[in-house]
Amino acid sequence: MSGIKPKTWLLLQRTVRFGDTDAAGVMHFANLFRWSHEAWEESLYSFGLSAHEIFPGCSDKVGDPGVALPVLHAHADFWSPLKAGEVLFVELIPHRLDKDSFQVKSRFKRDQVEVAQSLIHHVSINAKTRQRCALPRCIDLWLEASSATINS
Amino acid sequence: MSGIKPKTWLLLQRTVRFGDTDAAGVMHFANLFRWSHEAWEESLYSFGLSAHEIFPGCSDKVGDPGVALPVLHAHADFWSPLKAGEVLFVELIPHRLDKDSFQVKSRFKRDQVEVAQSLIHHVSINAKTRQRCALPRCIDLWLEASSATINS
Amino acid sequence: MSGIKPKTWLLLQRTVRFGDTDAAGVMHFANLFRWSHEAWEESLYSFGLSAHEIFPGCSDKVGDPGVALPVLHAHADFWSPLKAGEVLFVELIPHRLDKDSFQVKSRFKRDQVEVAQSLIHHVSINAKTRQRCALPRCIDLWLEASSATINS
Amino acid sequence: MSGIKPKTWLLLQRTVRFGDTDAAGVMHFANLFRWSHEAWEESLYSFGLSAHEIFPGCSDKVGDPGVALPVLHAHADFWSPLKAGEVLFVELIPHRLDKDSFQVKSRFKRDQVEVAQSLIHHVSINAKTRQRCALPRCIDLWLEASSATINS
Numbered sequence: 001m002s003g004i005k006p007k008t009w010l011l012l013q014r015t016v017r018f019g020d021t022d023a024a025g026v027m028h029f030a031n032l033f034r035w036s037h038e039a040w041e042e043s044l045y046s047f048g049l050s051a052h053e054i055f056p057g058c059s060d061k062v063g064d065p066g067v068a069l070p071v072l073h074a075h076a077d078f079w080s081p082l083k084a085g086e087v088l089f090v091e092l093i094p095h096r097l098d099k100d101s102f103q104v105k106s107r108f109k110r111d112q113v114e115v116a117q118s119l120i121h122h123v124s125i126n127a128k129t130r131q132r133c134a135l136p137r138c139i140d141l142w143l144e145a146s147s148a149t150i151n152s
Numbered sequence: 153m154s155g156i157k158p159k160t161w162l163l164l165q166r167t168v169r170f171g172d173t174d175a176a177g178v179m180h181f182a183n184l185f186r187w188s189h190e191a192w193e194e195s196l197y198s199f200g201l202s203a204h205e206i207f208p209g210c211s212d213k214v215g216d217p218g219v220a221l222p223v224l225h226a227h228a229d230f231w232s233p234l235k236a237g238e239v240l241f242v243e244l245i246p247h248r249l250d251k252d253s254f255q256v257k258s259r260f261k262r263d264q265v266e267v268a269q270s271l272i273h274h275v276s277i278n279a280k281t282r283q284r285c286a287l288p289r290c291i292d293l294w295l296e297a298s299s300a301t302i303n304s
Numbered sequence: 305m306s307g308i309k310p311k312t313w314l315l316l317q318r319t320v321r322f323g324d325t326d327a328a329g330v331m332h333f334a335n336l337f338r339w340s341h342e343a344w345e346e347s348l349y350s351f352g353l354s355a356h357e358i359f360p361g362c363s364d365k366v367g368d369p370g371v372a373l374p375v376l377h378a379h380a381d382f383w384s385p386l387k388a389g390e391v392l393f394v395e396l397i398p399h400r401l402d403k404d405s406f407q408v409k410s411r412f413k414r415d416q417v418e419v420a421q422s423l424i425h426h427v428s429i430n431a432k433t434r435q436r437c438a439l440p441r442c443i444d445l446w447l448e449a450s451s452a453t454i455n456s
Numbered sequence: 457m458s459g460i461k462p463k464t465w466l467l468l469q470r471t472v473r474f475g476d477t478d479a480a481g482v483m484h485f486a487n488l489f490r491w492s493h494e495a496w497e498e499s500l501y502s503f504g505l506s507a508h509e510i511f512p513g514c515s516d517k518v519g520d521p522g523v524a525l526p527v528l529h530a531h532a533d534f535w536s537p538l539k540a541g542e543v544l545f546v547e548l549i550p551h552r553l554d555k556d557s558f559q560v561k562s563r564f565k566r567d568q569v570e571v572a573q574s575l576i577h578h579v580s581i582n583a584k585t586r587q588r589c590a591l592p593r594c595i596d597l598w599l600e601a602s603s604a605t606i607n608s
Contacts, residue, residue: 015193015194015197017189017190017193018189018193018203018207018478018479018484019186019189019190019478019484019486021209021478021479022474022475022477022478022479023359023360023361023474023477023478023479023481023482023539023540024359024360024361024372024374024431025209025360025361025479026374026479028474028475029337029341029374029375029378029424030334030335030337030338030341030378030475031334033333033334033337034171034334037169037170037171037333037334038169038171041167041169041170041236041237042167045167045237050237051170051235051236051237051238052235052237055170055236055237055327055328056327056328056329057173057177057235057236057326057327057328057329057513068328070328070330070333070382070385071333071382072381072382073379073380073381073382074333074334074379074380074382075377075378075379075380076377076378076379077376077377078374078375078376078377078378081374081434083203083204083209083479084193084203084207084209084479085193085197085202085203085204085207086203120333127328130385170326170327170332171326171332171334173326173327174322174323174325174326174327175322175325175326175327175329175330175387175388175511175512175513176511176512176513176524176526176583177327177512177513178327178526180322180323181489181493181526181527181530181576182323182486182487182489182490182493182530183486185485185486185489186486189485189486207479207480208479208480208481209361209479209480209481220480222480222482222485222534222537223485223534224533224534225531225532225533225534226485226486226531226532226534227529227530227531227532228529228530228531229528229529230526230527230528230529230530233526233586235327236327272485279480282537319497319498319501321493321494321497322493322497322507322511323490323493323494325513329513338475341473341474341475342473342475345471345473345474345540345541346471349471349541354541355474355539355540355541355542356539356541359474359540359541361477361481361539361540387507387508387513388497388507388511388513389497389501389506389507389508389511390507
């Protein structure tokens with residue numbers, strides 16, 4: 001349905017920093033992957049989750065999630081050079097793939113025009129055995145609330 | 153004088169990202185220098201300047217500043233481990249050293265407690281000849297307005 | 305044909321550094337893209353090219369190549385966690401796509417086992433007009449010499 | 457005594473990568489700190505140590521060192537712009553400060569000329585309690601063998 005706006009926790013902003021550029025004068029491509037992961041982190045916090053529920057090593061070992069969410073695949077397309085100081089809007093489109101994996105698409109826009117896009121595919125594993133396991137409940141909640149946006 | 157608050161453009165915020173940490177579970181030290189430079193950039197924009205006035209290679213060559221502000225010296229002290237998801241407040245304390253150089257101190261606080269500090273010393277050079285030159289007028293304005301805060 | 309070995313300039317090595325890991329204890333995924341680009345750079349130098357023939361901004365403006373090789377697309381697959389101190393072997397598989405574009409696949413192995421793979425797709429543009437243009441002659445030579453390896 | 461050469465594990469090499477530069481066309485300053493830490497890691501391996509003896513999170517928890525070596529202070533001086541493709545020689549000068557801390561100075565040279573210098577000051581802590589503790593035996597050995605070079 002047209003007119004449906006994405007939920008606020010899926011809309012983020014990012015300024016290109018001088019240190020993100022290279023001698024060609026524009027953003028060095030690999031930084032887009034870092035940005036995409038950081039936008040995802042910010043979205044989780046904005047949704048109400050906290051780091052120690054999600055990321056291993058972020059608590060003082062008490063209540064460490066025990067689950068890691070490593071990246072299995074990532075890709076990105078680059079349609080325009082990005083210069084230091086430019087403000088980008090980032091829209092996240094999360095999608096549950098299975099009971100133990102999900103992907104997050106990030107669409108980067110400058111002045112309404114899409115300039116780059118990435119996709120990161122995470123799986124859920126037991127941080128000790130590294131065997132696949134069900135997604136943490138908090139990630140499930142974020143995925144459900146996020147995709148409701150698109151389907152409604 | 154007590155009770156003087158720093159100007160708004162000198163007060164910034166930063167969240168520790170998962171990718172900023174290393175296998176010891178806390179922020180990898182070198183990222184503090186990147187954060188400090190980015191806080192300075194953000195301060196300049198917040199003050200009202202734009203990137204193409206300051207950074208070489210950020211304009212489409214028309215009106216390129218012609219001046220670069222390389223780092224001559226940098227140092228940092230680390231007083232506490234920083235974990236992913238933690239929110240830090242950054243206070244910048246800029247100081248003009250000479251007609252062609254200045255330094256910016258960054259104080260990082262978490263819950264009112266100082267956790268790290270850095271200092272970056274920049275010089276102003278002609279981007280082509282790499283000879284020292286007077287600071288760009290816009291940097292001068294930012295320095296004057298910023299130090300007025302401290303002196304008043 | 306079996307038994308054909310890749311040319312020496314396509315076989316590189318990389319040690320996982322402590323700063324490449326995150327709090328999950330293994331390499332943060334985005335670094336693989338940085339590594340892949342660096343392996344490509346190293347291959348060009350090992351083949352006999354020098355940076356100022358290839359990368360904008362690397363010469364003192366005299367003889368600047370005038371051509372940039374931005375990334376249009378990149379992707380990677382991750383099959384195994386990588387820990388600090390591990391030595392990886394990187395095999396590059398370059399492929400000319402067109403007269404103005406090429407891709408480089410990087411296969412990362414640890415103890416003969418493939419642990420990750422990436423692909424970077426570059427296009428050749430005039431650094432000023434940003435219009436597509438023929439690949440620089442030196443890149444052409446590297447591509448020809450490199451693919452001869454595979455076809456012979 | 458003149459004519460004493462530094463031990464081989466203290467002499468390293470580094471090529472400036474394209475992604476290490478920024479839009480000013482030269483190495484972005486913060487990367488020197490990353491390089492310095494990586495040169496130190498390489499020196500330890502070259503001396504004969506392995507990552508899981510030194511860095512937390514690098515083993516499969518069996519035999520994890522239990523000790524972390526966080527950075528307390530770091531500083532650097534930059535005397536010359538560094539361009540992509542340039543080869544630098546790095547000389548490490550380690551120095552034990554106390555039974556629980558040491559520093560490593562890194563001197564970066566290009567064509568015999570010193571272009572930058574850094575210093576990193578580490579302390580030894582129990583990775584769980586974060587209380588200071590004696591340096592790991594393997595770091596002690598490396599420090600002794602390294603400083604013998606200078607004193608003999």
